[in-house]
Every structure is written in structure tokens, then in C-alpha cells.
Amino acid sequence: MPPKLENVINKCLHKDRNLRYPTAAAVRDDLLQLKRDAESGQGHLGWKAFAATAALLIAVLAVSAGWLYSTRSAHALTQTDTIVLADFANKTAEPIFDDTLRQGLAAQLQQSPFLSIVSEQRIQQTLRLMGQSPQSKLSIAVAADICQRTRSKAYLSGSISSIGSQYVINVSAVNCQTGDTLAQEQVTANGKENVLKALGESSTKIREKLGESLKTVQNLDTPIEQATTPSLEALQAFTLGRKILQNNADFTAALPLLERSIQLDPNFAMAYASLGTTYLPRIQRTNHRHFVCPFPICAVASEISLKTGLPKIQSENPPRFWMLVPRI
Helix, strand or coil, X not given: CCHHHHHHHHHHCCCCHHHCCCCHHHHHHHHHHXXXXXXXXXXXXXXXXXXXXXHHHHHHHHHHHXXXXXXXXXXXXXXXXXXXXEEEEECCCCHHHCCHHHHHHHHHHCXXXXXXXXXXXXXXXXXXXXXXXXXXXXXXXXXXXXXXXXXXXXXXXXXXXXXXXXXXXXXXXXXXXXXXXXXXXXXXXXXXHHHHHHHHHHHHHHHHXXXXXXXXXXXXXXXXXXXXXXXXXXXXXXXXHHHHHHHHCCHHHHHHHHHHXXXXXXXXXXXXXXXXXXXXXXXXXXXXXXXXCCHHHHHHHXXXXXXXXXXXXXXXXXXXXXXXXXCC
């Protein structure tokens, strides 16, 4: 093999990315120059031999290009990048998926120490600066605008559609500065009862494609039915309650929805936590010695009270379905 052709191959496969060819066009230019040299007799390799060697080079390049692409895709984001989570496009005409899937995906992604999602509070602030209502739907166009204004790297969008009894879920991450797709995942759920599980699977794969290490993905990937709830109806009630709290701070309106989510799934830990924060203002304002409150919920409120330096909320032993509250 002539030294010049060997140099081309070595440059394509160099360990240091900065010393490789920057584009395929650059490789082509050097190969064309070698071809011209071979045809003019300036090189030490005949044209037929050169063609055979070039074919081998192309095969090597194809393999290395796939490796380079996967390497580049694996580092689509860094730990300093933030992402905006857009609303799911519900193409099923089934209201139960409205807002619910976005909440489920957010809960899954928040397990990741690698991904940093722009908070709901910051999204609402940015919407106000855009002259829009804080309750505006986060369409792809709106999410892309927020992404740029918050100097985030990408926005994450999703959609769900149905084909008979099957549901197709798409999740994609897009660089909001360039419009390039950084990662994309499509999964199919057989029946409505498996939609949340399929959503969890897509979340795991998206985390890997965006550059998170396999170790943290494996160690911090609680299944969605455990991180939230296996019940779509419970997640829907919880999502509506949380939305009312975030948008309007209306504890009275949110309370029945959060309680409904626990009735549908008594093991829904996130709902208990939200209910604890909902009951806490009531406990603080009460002038009565006794405050009626389901024990698991008030236990959460008690923990929050201690963390915020408020008086300790005591319960009877054994705990009953009310709490003993000191006067505040």
C-alpha cells in the first residue's frame, strides 16, 4: 500500500477527533488527488490496484463512520446542558393522555443526574416575558422558543397515536439552536394498560442516546409504575391537581384531585408528598388542638414542617387518622 493512501486511512481512524478528517468531503478530495496521481503515473500504485485498495478503504470508512456517529450521538448533551420538556401531542382523541404522559416522562427523567430539566417556574416566567399566559400549551414551537430564551441545549417532545388496540409513542430530543435531532425513540404499547411501561422504556433509551453513562442509567432507573403509578387514571388526577397548584396555588381545588389519585392507587408516593404540602398550610393556620387528616399524608406534612423549621407535628401512638397539632 502506498504511503499516501495509508496516511489517508490512518487520518480517518485517528484516536484524536481533532486530528481526523473534519468531513467526508475532505476524505473525498484526498482520494481524488491520489486517483489523479495514479492515473498520471506519478504514484507507485497502478489504477486497478488503487481502485481495489480504495474499495477496501471505503468499507473501512463505512464502519468507522458508524462508530463515529454513535460516539457523537452518545455525547449529544453534557451535564451542564439544560432541556425544555414540551407537551405530548395526543393524537388518540383520548383525554386521559392529555398532560399525563408529560408528567410521567418528567418523573422518569428527573431520576437522571445527567439531565437537567428547566423547571415549571422558569417556564412560566419565560412565557410571561414572551407575552403569553403561564398556562399556555408547550407546543414544539413554544418549547423551542423557551429553549432558546433560557439558553438551553435542546427540547424534548413526544406524541402518542393509536392503531387499533396498540399505541405508538414517539419521543425526540432536538437541538433548539440548530434544529438537529439529537435522539429519537419509538415504542409500541399493546393496550392502554401498558402505555406507561412503554413510556418508561423510551425514557431509558433516550437517556442513553443523549450521552448519559450506562452505569447511572442502570442504577437510577426505577420503573415508571414504581416511580409514579401504574394507573393512568391516578396519574391523570395527580397531574391535574399538580397543574392547579403550580398555575393557581389553589389548594382547595387541587385537594380532591390529589385525594382521588390516592384512592385510585394507595401506593402513589408522589401523590402523598403533594398532599402533604397541600395540607401543611391548613395545619399552620389551624387554631384547634386536633386536626383531622389521614395519617400518611400528615406524616409527610410533619417531615416538611421539621425541614422548614416549623413546630413539630405530633401524632398519637399508635397513629390514627388525625394528628395532634401544637397551637401556632
